[in-house]
Amino acid sequence: MANSSTTESAEALFDATSSDGDGRASPCSAQMEGFIRAERPALLSWLRSRTALEQDAEEAAQDCFMRLLRYQHSKPAFAWRFLLYRIAPSVLADRARRTKSHHAADHVQLDGLDIVSAEPSQERIIAGREELALLRTAILDLPPKCKQVFLLNRLHGMTYAQIAKHCGISVKMVEKHIHKAVTLCLAKVEKGG
Template sequence: MTEARFSAVFNEHRRGLLRFLRRRVGNEEDAAEIAQEAYLRLLRYADQQDPQALKALLYRIAINLVGMRQREAGSRHQSEHLPIEDLPLMSDEASQEQKLVDQQNLQLLMSAIRELPERCRQVFVLSRFHEMSYPQIAAHCGVSVKMVEKHISRALAACREKLGER
């Protein structure tokens, strides 16, 4: 995920996060400081593609930071009893939009695989779908392990090219 897109995700949830944190810590200054720390810690996950996963992670990091501050201050009772209505709702199931994007990506990958030369496609399928090792594939196809590596590299490059920015 690009830095601009990552920043956009953070900015989109900034107000809600600050409101959420103000209810926990009781003042604007501490809430802003915790939000900033949460953002810095969230940067470790910038490569995450799913904005909803980033939102959930941002809130989880913020909750953990509030808990750490409260433990340091000696007032643990508030962090142990968070009202359920204040927690962001999350589901383990992917959103409809994510399912559509995943389906489109799969179609692009399958198209890339179908467009590979016969031997390259065979080697790639044996490796990725039948989980054969390179030496097993080499023996099966009557080629060297080095040739198997070249076919795999070519196939992966074709898949990356087909998917582009996705």
């Protein structure tokens, strides 16, 4: 019983063209079309017994008939069956070589797999840029002394003691400025502006 892909494959063959020896394309003859319709089930059965998948047998049959079309005008119709079964093992061998050379057994199907990237999503990148812009604005809006102490610590990596000496204030005052800066910046970023 032919399924729809078998029927579609057969129909594609009848629309195919072949070379008639002088380079011109000629359509599949009615005699060849009848031969293909008659031989297709037997060829598919023969190919199914030698391939792992139904689809492989279908594709191999298509390849066999396409190769056979080259001979429709150069060989008599009574020789086509013999040619077809000489072509078929050749097609299977070609497909096996192609599969082996392409390492098909090592291929992994990606359909249905959730592949997660280690890279952040575009949404996360945009959100990060927005948060960075808010933080920059929050730092720029800090009171001058508070901003200076915060930047000396976070940007220049100075210790509280170094900042105290640099600014002429106590370490305790540096701690208060840092605490105030962090609190104001967090509030502004969490508020969103």
